[in-house]
Amino acid sequence: MARTRYRRRKQDRPAELTEAAMLEFSSNGYDATPVEAVAKRAGVSKGLLYLYFKTKEDLFKAVVRSFVAPRVDALVTRIDDTDLGVEEFLRGPFLETARELPRSRVRHLVRLMIAEGPKHPDLTRWYWENVLSKALDALQRLLRRGVQSGEIAPSAIEKFPQLLLSPVMFSVVWMLIMQPHHKLDTDAFIGAHVDLVLSAIKKGET
Amino acid sequence: MARTRYRRRKQDRPAELTEAAMLEFSSNGYDATPVEAVAKRAGVSKGLLYLYFKTKEDLFKAVVRSFVAPRVDALVTRIDDTDLGVEEFLRGPFLETARELPRSRVRHLVRLMIAEGPKHPDLTRWYWENVLSKALDALQRLLRRGVQSGEIAPSAIEKFPQLLLSPVMFSVVWMLIMQPHHKLDTDAFIGAHVDLVLSAIKKGET
Amino acid sequence: MARTRYRRRKQDRPAELTEAAMLEFSSNGYDATPVEAVAKRAGVSKGLLYLYFKTKEDLFKAVVRSFVAPRVDALVTRIDDTDLGVEEFLRGPFLETARELPRSRVRHLVRLMIAEGPKHPDLTRWYWENVLSKALDALQRLLRRGVQSGEIAPSAIEKFPQLLLSPVMFSVVWMLIMQPHHKLDTDAFIGAHVDLVLSAIKKGET
Amino acid sequence: MARTRYRRRKQDRPAELTEAAMLEFSSNGYDATPVEAVAKRAGVSKGLLYLYFKTKEDLFKAVVRSFVAPRVDALVTRIDDTDLGVEEFLRGPFLETARELPRSRVRHLVRLMIAEGPKHPDLTRWYWENVLSKALDALQRLLRRGVQSGEIAPSAIEKFPQLLLSPVMFSVVWMLIMQPHHKLDTDAFIGAHVDLVLSAIKKGET
DNA sequence: TATGAATGAGATTTCATTCAT
DNA sequence: TATGAATGAAATCTCATTCAT
Numbered sequence: 001m002a003r004t005r006y007r008r009r010k011q012d013r014p015a016e017l018t019e020a021a022m023l024e025f026s027s028n029g030y031d032a033t034p035v036e037a038v039a040k041r042a043g044v045s046k047g048l049l050y051l052y053f054k055t056k057e058d059l060f061k062a063v064v065r066s067f068v069a070p071r072v073d074a075l076v077t078r079i080d081d082t083d084l085g086v087e088e089f090l091r092g093p094f095l096e097t098a099r100e101l102p103r104s105r106v107r108h109l110v111r112l113m114i115a116e117g118p119k120h121p122d123l124t125r126w127y128w129e130n131v132l133s134k135a136l137d138a139l140q141r142l143l144r145r146g147v148q149s150g151e152i153a154p155s156a157i158e159k160f161p162q163l164l165l166s167p168v169m170f171s172v173v174w175m176l177i178m179q180p181h182h183k184l185d186t187d188a189f190i191g192a193h194v195d196l197v198l199s200a201i202k203k204g205e206t
Numbered sequence: 207m208a209r210t211r212y213r214r215r216k217q218d219r220p221a222e223l224t225e226a227a228m229l230e231f232s233s234n235g236y237d238a239t240p241v242e243a244v245a246k247r248a249g250v251s252k253g254l255l256y257l258y259f260k261t262k263e264d265l266f267k268a269v270v271r272s273f274v275a276p277r278v279d280a281l282v283t284r285i286d287d288t289d290l291g292v293e294e295f296l297r298g299p300f301l302e303t304a305r306e307l308p309r310s311r312v313r314h315l316v317r318l319m320i321a322e323g324p325k326h327p328d329l330t331r332w333y334w335e336n337v338l339s340k341a342l343d344a345l346q347r348l349l350r351r352g353v354q355s356g357e358i359a360p361s362a363i364e365k366f367p368q369l370l371l372s373p374v375m376f377s378v379v380w381m382l383i384m385q386p387h388h389k390l391d392t393d394a395f396i397g398a399h400v401d402l403v404l405s406a407i408k409k410g411e412t
Numbered sequence: 413m414a415r416t417r418y419r420r421r422k423q424d425r426p427a428e429l430t431e432a433a434m435l436e437f438s439s440n441g442y443d444a445t446p447v448e449a450v451a452k453r454a455g456v457s458k459g460l461l462y463l464y465f466k467t468k469e470d471l472f473k474a475v476v477r478s479f480v481a482p483r484v485d486a487l488v489t490r491i492d493d494t495d496l497g498v499e500e501f502l503r504g505p506f507l508e509t510a511r512e513l514p515r516s517r518v519r520h521l522v523r524l525m526i527a528e529g530p531k532h533p534d535l536t537r538w539y540w541e542n543v544l545s546k547a548l549d550a551l552q553r554l555l556r557r558g559v560q561s562g563e564i565a566p567s568a569i570e571k572f573p574q575l576l577l578s579p580v581m582f583s584v585v586w587m588l589i590m591q592p593h594h595k596l597d598t599d600a601f602i603g604a605h606v607d608l609v610l611s612a613i614k615k616g617e618t
Numbered sequence: 619m620a621r622t623r624y625r626r627r628k629q630d631r632p633a634e635l636t637e638a639a640m641l642e643f644s645s646n647g648y649d650a651t652p653v654e655a656v657a658k659r660a661g662v663s664k665g666l667l668y669l670y671f672k673t674k675e676d677l678f679k680a681v682v683r684s685f686v687a688p689r690v691d692a693l694v695t696r697i698d699d700t701d702l703g704v705e706e707f708l709r710g711p712f713l714e715t716a717r718e719l720p721r722s723r724v725r726h727l728v729r730l731m732i733a734e735g736p737k738h739p740d741l742t743r744w745y746w747e748n749v750l751s752k753a754l755d756a757l758q759r760l761l762r763r764g765v766q767s768g769e770i771a772p773s774a775i776e777k778f779p780q781l782l783l784s785p786v787m788f789s790v791v792w793m794l795i796m797q798p799h800h801k802l803d804t805d806a807f808i809g810a811h812v813d814l815v816l817s818a819i820k821k822g823e824t
Numbered sequence: 825t826a827t828g829a830a831t832g833a834g835a836t837t838t839c840a841t842t843c844a845t
Numbered sequence: 846t847a848t849g850a851a852t853g854a855a856a857t858c859t860c861a862t863t864c865a866t
Contacts, residue, residue, distance in 0.1 A: 031235075047827050050862070118317070124387060125386075160394070166376035166399070181335075189368065241836065441649070444737070457848045459849065533798060572806070579781065590750065628828090666831075
């Protein structure tokens with residue numbers, strides 16, 4: 001008589017709902033996704049969804065939070081725990097993560113952030129505080145270690161670690177918008193950028 | 207006395223309407239902008255708008271077309287008519303345009319393209335064919351001229367002229383989403399990127 | 413230099429417009445036909461149409477009047493001028509007209525009368541006075557002549573000359589609604605009805 | 619206190635709505651009836667109507683189906699279950715039904731079918747398959763039984779059972795369009811038609 | 825908790841009609 | 846006469862949100 005249909009409990013619901021919302025928002029965009037579509041995909045009623053999220057906007061925020069944060073934490077930890085050199089790190093873990101992003105589901109969240117961001121300043125603030133600034137700080141720490149160890153020369157990139165992210169974001173957007181019309185090999189593209197950066201900042205290239 | 211109800215400006219209407227639409231879409235996004243808001247801003251009735259644009263989507267496309275195309279044409283012409291060297295061009299006209307973009311109104315169109323692009327494949331195709339591919343081709347021609355003249359060394363950047371655009375797009379997005387929370391000096395940022403690129407590809411840097 | 417485009421003059425315009433309206437109303441129905449479609453088909457502007465007909469309803473009435481009246485007048489004249497017997501007339505001119513109607517353009521007007529009639533009581537009144545009652549009276553006169561001459565026996569049909577029209581209207585409606593799904597040979601159908609009537613009222617059939 | 623906003627009558631709603639729609643469509647016609655008028659008459663909101671019927675057209679179809687089908691089924695059953703002769707049946711049950719129709723509410727549906735039919739071919743197909751063809755087949759079976767039993771002579775009416783329906787439809791249309799201007803005693807009219815038919819097909823009238 | 829019937833505001837679009845030109 | 850730009854009311858349909866059950 002085990003009614004597995006009802007196995008799912010209170011505690012799993014929010015995650016199930018954000019998962020469902022992530023999928024729906026990703027394919028249709030925020031405005032074009034009816035709340036009911038999310039509920040249906042999660043296998044619950046509209047009413048129940050409103051029990052967990054006061055408004056549609058709330059749900060959207062929860063989606064962004066639940067999907068982005070874990071990834072960044074992982075990257076930050078990786079940077080701070082590593083004893084790899086700058087080049088090793090950039091060509092290794094960084095490149096791996098950077099190349100995966102434009103293909104992963106998270107790319108849709110990036111689009112949602114860009115599309116909806118201006119209407120949700122508290123969300124972008126949260127995003128800055130909990131995601132972007134952490135990632136940029138960690139990258140900065142990495143680069144400074146490299147300078148101190150003499151591996152790389154001091155350069156503007158320490159001030160603008162964003163320089164390491166811009167081709168990643170570009171690739172994400174390209175995948176979402178331009179890929180159907182003109183293919184870009186984002187792996188090679190991001191690789192070329194890292195080459196470029198390294199060739200510019202590495203010392204002893206004489 | 208009572209001002210005439212009619213203004214009868216067949217000539218100017220489309221431009222007035224796309225201008226108004228540009229402003230409304232920019233601040234609220236496409237979906238969240240009622241057609242009526244556009245009409246009101248243009249000082250006409252809803253009905254008139256539909257005399258010039260068959261659907262809201264049509265209006266959106268007209269906006270993108272009318273605002274983006276002229277700028278790119280200008281840039282392309284500039285590249286092809288110049289006899290500046292690569293460095294001179296990148297530090298001169300290119301930097302000028304690249305730095306202006308994130309502050310100009312067009313930045314909002316970039317956001318709209320990212321937000322709405324996936325739902326309007328014909329629009330993104332048009333954008334690719336009439337805007338992006340032209341700009342990338344022109345940049346490629348510039349770089350090849352530099353290689354042939356011996357000014358710069360062959361490098362991956364010839365294959366990926368996008369490398370010159372990614373920090374511009376990054377700046378645009380930053381301005382739209384993150385600037386309220388954390389200022390980025392996009393002029394310096396884009397300048398640093400150009401430095402980086404040039405230091406990597408210039409010859410005789412022994 | 414003969415500018416034939418402007419040959420058409422004031423006097424032809426109403427007829428041109430009702431002709432165009434007839435065609436449009438026939439294929440799309442009254443409500444679903446924009447006034448502009450009529451104007452376009454007539455090759456004039458909307459504004460001009462409103463110069464001749466105060467409202468769309470006016471135009472509709474003019475259509476009905478201009479298309480139906482001439483036909484009925486012809487039939488009535490034919491009945492009153494004939495010296496054919498009842499059978500000869502019914503099997504001859506009547507059958508000819510009755511069989512043509514379901515195939516002619518006028519059938520669409522019948523549909524319009526049925527569809528729009530209840531909303532235009534003055535139109536149906538006009539139709540009764542100028543069309544239907546005249547036709548029924550003429551048929552009645554024909555039948556009475558037959559009784560007086562001894563050709564046919566007195567019967568209820570003198571009181572209800574509509575009995576001669578009902579299969580015609582049935583055929584018209586069938587052509588409009590049912591013919592795509594199930595063919596009815598309206599010629600044979602109407603013929604059978606006339607046979608039936610005649611076999612019932614003819615004398616000396618002992 | 620404030621009456622509850624909800625009535626929650628899932629079961630009854632569709633019937634309440636088609637009933638309301640029937641009334642509204644009957645008096646104003648399909649195109650001229652706003653969905654809101656139907657909702658208002660049913661005492662619910664516009665939105666609710668769309669919960670039960672995906673489009674206005676859907677609602678219209680439901681109206682036709684729910685009102686017409688039951689009557690026809692009843693007639694067909696009556697024909698097939700009877701052991702009355704042809705004359706008895708035509709003068710009895712048939713006449714009764716035929717005479718009621720022009721006065722019943724269903725007459726409005728006939729008008730709607732004629733008015734809207736051409737725009738809804740699937741509806742007229744359904745009508746043919748589920749209503750008309752059944753009725754005509756049943757009448758045909760009745761007449762054949764009469765021929766076989768020797769009650770009536772073979773005649774074209776077996777091929778065209780529509781001959782029995784045409785005065786009924788004529789009466790319906792008359793009631794809707796002409797009755798205000800000129801009264802027709804439809805009972806007598808339909809009776810006369812049946813007389814006519816019977817006197818033509820009955821045997822042994824020598 | 826959980827449902828989903830019900831609401832009502834609002835969005836897009838159409839079109840009869842007017843009137844400056 | 847003749848045009849067609851312009852209006853504005855209305856129509857269909859969607860959907861976030863509520864709340865009786």
